[in-house]
Amino acid sequence: MNDLIEAWREQVRSAAAAGGCIAIRGGDTKAFYGRPTAGEPLDTRGLRGIVSYEPSELVVTLRAGTPLAELEALLAERGQMLAFEPPRFAPGGTVGGCVTAGLAGPRRAAVGGVRDFVLGLRMIDGRGDLLRFGGEVMKNVAGYDVSRAMAGSLGTLGLIVEVSLKVLPRPPAEASLRFELDEATALHRLNAWGGQPLPISASVWRDGALTLRLAGAVAAVDAALRGLGGERLAAAEADALWAGLRDHTDAFFAGDKPLWRLSVPPDALAVALPGAQLVEWGGAQRWLRSTAPAADIRARTAALGGHATLFRHGERSGDVFHPLPAPIRALQHNLKRAFDPAGVFNPGRLYEGL
Amino acid sequence: MSGNAPDASSLGQAERDFSQVDKHRLVTALARVLPPTCLLHDLEDLRPYECDGMAALRQLPLVVALPETEAQVVDILKICAEQAVPVVARGAGTGLSGGAQPHRFGLVLSLARFKKILQIDAHARRAVVQPGVRNLAISEAAAPHGLYYAPDPSSQIACTIGGNVAENSGGVHCLKYGLTLHNLLKVRGVTMAGEVVEFGSLALDAPGYDLLPLVTGSEGMLAVVTEVTVRLTPKPQLAQCVLAAFDDVVKAGDAVAAIIAAGIIPAGLEMMDQPATAAVEEFVHAGYPLDAQAILLCEADGTPEEVAEEIARVRALLEASGATEVRVSRDEAERMRFWAGRKAAFPAAGRISPDYYCMDGTIPRKRLGEMLQAIQAMERKYAMRCINVFHAGDGNLHPLILFDANKPGDQHTAEAFGAEILELSVALGGTITGEHGVGIEKINQMCGQFATPEILAFHRVKAAFDPAGLLNPGKAIPTLNRCAEYGRERMGSTRQPAHPELPRF
Numbered sequence: 110m111n112d113l114i115e116a117w118r119e120q121v122r123s124a125a126a127a128g129g130c131i132a133i134r135g136g137d138t139k140a141f142y143g144r145p146t147a148g149e150p151l152d153t154r155g156l157r158g159i160v161s162y163e164p165s166e167l168v169v170t171l172r173a174g175t176p177l178a179e180l181e182a183l184l185a186e187r188g189q190m191l192a193f194e195p196p197r198f199a200p201g202g203t204v205g206g207c208v209t210a211g212l213a214g215p216r217r218a219a220v221g222g223v224r225d226f227v228l229g230l231r232m233i234d235g236r237g238d239l240l241r242f243g244g245e246v247m248k249n250v251a252g253y254d255v256s257r258a259m260a261g262s263l264g265t266l267g268l269i270v271e272v273s274l275k276v277l278p279r280p281p282a283e284a285s286l287r288f289e290l291d292e293a294t295a296l297h298r299l300n301a302w303g304g305q306p307l308p309i310s311a312s313v314w315r316d317g318a319l320t321l322r323l324a325g326a327v328a329a330v331d332a333a334l335r336g337l338g339g340e341r342l343a344a345a346e347a348d349a350l351w352a353g354l355r356d357h358t359d360a361f362f363a364g365d366k367p368l369w370r371l372s373v374p375p376d377a378l379a380v381a382l383p384g385a386q387l388v389e390w391g392g393a394q395r396w397l398r399s400t401a402p403a404a405d406i407r408a409r410t411a412a413l414g415g416h417a418t419l420f421r422h423g424e425r426s427g428d429v430f431h432p433l434p435a436p437i438r439a440l441q442h443n444l445k446r447a448f449d450p451a452g453v454f455n456p457g458r459l460y461e462g463l
Numbered sequence: 464m465s466g467n468a469p470d471a472s473s474l475g476q477a478e479r480d481f482s483q484v485d486k487h488r489l490v491t492a493l494a495r496v497l498p499p500t501c502l503l504h505d506l507e508d509l510r511p512y513e514c515d516g517m518a519a520l521r522q523l524p525l526v527v528a529l530p531e532t533e534a535q536v537v538d539i540l541k542i543c544a545e546q547a548v549p550v551v552a553r554g555a556g557t558g559l560s561g562g563a564q565p566h567r568f569g570l571v572l573s574l575a576r577f578k579k580i581l582q583i584d585a586h587a588r589r590a591v592v593q594p595g596v597r598n599l600a601i602s603e604a605a606a607p608h609g610l611y612y613a614p615d616p617s618s619q620i621a622c623t624i625g626g627n628v629a630e631n632s633g634g635v636h637c638l639k640y641g642l643t644l645h646n647l648l649k650v651r652g653v654t655m656a657g658e659v660v661e662f663g664s665l666a667l668d669a670p671g672y673d674l675l676p677l678v679t680g681s682e683g684m685l686a687v688v689t690e691v692t693v694r695l696t697p698k699p700q701l702a703q704c705v706l707a708a709f710d711d712v713v714k715a716g717d718a719v720a721a722i723i724a725a726g727i728i729p730a731g732l733e734m735m736d737q738p739a740t741a742a743v744e745e746f747v748h749a750g751y752p753l754d755a756q757a758i759l760l761c762e763a764d765g766t767p768e769e770v771a772e773e774i775a776r777v778r779a780l781l782e783a784s785g786a787t788e789v790r791v792s793r794d795e796a797e798r799m800r801f802w803a804g805r806k807a808a809f810p811a812a813g814r815i816s817p818d819y820y821c822m823d824g825t826i827p828r829k830r831l832g833e834m835l836q837a838i839q840a841m842e843r844k845y846a847m848r849c850i851n852v853f854h855a856g857d858g859n860l861h862p863l864i865l866f867d868a869n870k871p872g873d874q875h876t877a878e879a880f881g882a883e884i885l886e887l888s889v890a891l892g893g894t895i896t897g898e899h900g901v902g903i904e905k906i907n908q909m910c911g912q913f914a915t916p917e918i919l920a921f922h923r924v925k926a927a928f929d930p931a932g933l934l935n936p937g938k939a940i941p942t943l944n945r946c947a948e949y950g951r952e953r954m955g956s957t958r959q960p961a962h963p964e965l966p967r968f
């Protein structure tokens with residue numbers, strides 16, 4: 110394993126010296142995401158395996174090329190899970206790809222995103238230095254929290270070789286409820302319920318129907334089922350629904366019309382844009398299939414206090430992520446230079462120049 | 464801007480010399496942008512700012528500014544940038560690692576007048592507050608809506624949300640509800656260049672690199688926080704607390720692991736050893752069993768049904784782990800009494816000893832017993848007492864070393880004792896600080912936890928936000944020279960520091 114890490118460090122150093130670039134890839138399940146990049150391919154899948162797993166510590170440490178499926182199976186054996194439900198999209202994804210993509214699934218609003226579960230990591234920076242940030246403990250404020258900032262960086266700051274993640278017990282009980290509601294009412298209810306101590310672990314609204322997933326202690330789920338009303342889904346139907354939303358195998362995500370992800374405050378009103386919409390995360394994530402001009406979509410989302418990502422399909426050579434205000438953009442460029450001064454890793458994948 | 468900003472090749476090598484700062488010139492420039500009531504520079508006015516919660520270290524600043532608006536913060540920072548003056552932001556000054564300790568040639572930027580709760584949006588479950596708002600004040604303002612701000616440091620009646628952001632503070636409930644970072648939506652701040660920036664957003668994420676985790680816990684070194692939007696959490700219908708006594712600390716540690724392994728994430732899971740229990744009992748009369756070697760407090764919250772289910776499981780696990788006594792709080796008053804002792808641990812230490820030194824290492828939970836035994840051995844080695852309170856659920860330890868600063872050598876011994884605990888925390892796979900920050904206090908131990916490439920990376924992160932290195936210089940991230948010095952000291956047989964003028968406590 111160390112030989113491979115040493116070889117990669119050498120590859121990074123020589124690319125940096127020669128003005129070359131490296132395109133990091135794991136299982137290639139998220140190649141559609143972000144902007145097109147170029148460079149000598151570096152496949153992380155040679156570096157795989159669980160380094161340590163202590164269920165009673167709620168921590169797992171693994172090498173970046175470990176298949177996500179292998180990790181999830183291991184956790185399931187011990188009644189635990191990656192609580193942020195990373196989308197898999199297709200088989201073969203790796204843990205490193207999951208962390209750098211920074212994407213979370215249906216449980217995001219209830220438990221937090223990828224960065225909230227990153228405890229530490231080891232990475233190779235653009236100088237070829239091997240760095241270790243964070244650790245394997247829940248609370249750690251020694252040094253800047255670099256490991257969490259790697260979540261969502263799309264491999265543009267460094268090559269993650271090992272990561273420690275916090276895991277959580279699977280909820281003992283789960284049940285899904287469906288309500289016939291228009292979008293405005295659904296959004297209002299979701300926010301109102303969010304202010305009550307209810308065990309809601311996921312939500313989706315589309316085509317006049319809101320579905321909630323309840324999860325937690327048996328008693329808590331039972332009490333919520335009694336109090337909320339609605340129509341209970343059969344377990345198999347519910348599982349298929351949430352898996353389809355998590356992995357984008359649901360029919361909503363089929364076809365090649367541009368797919369936009371609008372990340373907005375949960376209380377934002379219905380977004381008036383042409384195209385089909387699907388609401389998740391208690392109102393905080395709205396999916397949109399639309400050929401409307403990017404500028405219109407961005408302007409309307411920004412007006413609601415959110416930001417829009419051209420998630421899949423469409424014209425990807427311009428900005429796919431929301432343009433940044435100038436002072437934040439300057440900080441981001443400084444940060445990129447701090448870790449990858451020669452611009453070796455995944456050039457342009459996140460933004461032009463990053 | 465300042466001509467003597469560090470260049471890339473010497474970044475992080477040595478402490479910068481700020482002795483050229485001209486107090487008169489600084490005061491003159493500040494007086495143009497601040498009313499006289501917002502500017503202190505006479506000795507007697509500066510006194511209250513000479514230390515934070517780590518009172519052993521005192522240092523007067525040149526000037527204290529107490530701005531009232533963000534525009535004034537911008538002006539102050541621009542003046543300081545122009546004149547290359549170090550700036551130390553300050554909240555309530557309750558920090559325990561010297562983070563808000565003034566710089567000898569610098570300005571203290573107090574956010575004490577930023578006290579407004581700007582908005583409580585009950586429907587969207589968020590609060591927008593100014594940085595000088597006290598942690599508890601947010602929960603009080605949210606209470607009529609059945610909401611609260613979850614992170615609850617023991618200092619919550621005094622500490623500010625700005626300080627909480629700067630330290631990524633925790634509390635007894637963060638095992639289940641997360642640290643400060645996990646309860647933040649957006650932080651607005653001003654960089655040393657005087658630029659107003661927003662980290663995070665009202666949505667659940669923001670585009671580009673996620674800078675919020677970098678700024679949170681950055682000890683006032685990346686930006687001055689001027690507004691914070693926090694997430695509010697619905698108040699659980701019921702909370703109940705279990706108190707368990709053990710005749711052996713290792714058994715208590717094993718009980719903690721057993722609870723987590725059973726898939727339970729309690730709302731709080733705290734441990735105290737026998738001397739700590741005795742100290743707080745004498746102080747608050749919580750009714751703790753005094754013969755136990757360790758006591759555990761385990762809290763369940765949720766619906767009444769959920770709490771009943773969890774309490775029953777916890778009780779069974781505690782009994783199976785060998786608890787000699789298990790009590791369940793019968794009402795809210797009793798629950799508060801169970802917690803009163805734990806929350807009063809620091810003042811209780813202050814009562815039984817003239818001084819105490821609070822450590823903050825975090826270790827993997829399974830090493831708790833080992834750590835406690837090692838601390839007992841260190842008590843003998845240093846002939847000094849140490850009482851132990853732990854956030855056991857997340858492995859965060861607060862050993863309180865008891866000493867008397869007026870006794871010659873005591874402070875030095877306490878410091879050596881503390882350093883050994885921190886080094887052992889790292890050796891056991893943990894960290895030197897779980898929630899109190901590095902500040903000036905643990906800056907040497909950073910050299911043990913991180914190697915040169917990481918220390919350099921931290922300096923580069925700092926420079927990405929503050930290229931001139933003026934925000935809280937000398938804190939949290941050691942220079943490479945300091946680490947080299949520390950390394951030589953550790954190698955040598957004597958513990959006599961080579962540079963007595965360098966702050967070490």
Ligand SMILES: Cc1cc2nc3c(=O)[nH]c(=O)nc-3n(C[C@H](O)[C@H](O)[C@H](O)COP(=O)(O)OP(=O)(O)OC[C@H]3O[C@@H](n4cnc5c(N)ncnc54)[C@H](O)[C@@H]3O)c2cc1C
Pocket residue numbers: 515516551552553554555556557558559561562563574594615616617618621622623624625626627628629630631632633634635682683684686687688689809810898899935
């Ligand atoms: C009795 C006692 C109990 C405590 N219990 C806990 C506990 O349970 N958990 C815990 O985590 N901590 C605890 N602490 C430590 C302390 O209360 C926290 O670190 C707290 O967050 C500090 O807040 P403050 O407003 O006092 O900040 P200060 O001490 O004034 O400052 C702390 C740091 O934050 C920076 N800072 C302050 N305001 C800003 C701002 N607006 N912008 C940028 N930087 C800023 C300062 O420069 C400094 O580096 C305790 C302290 C005491 C005295």
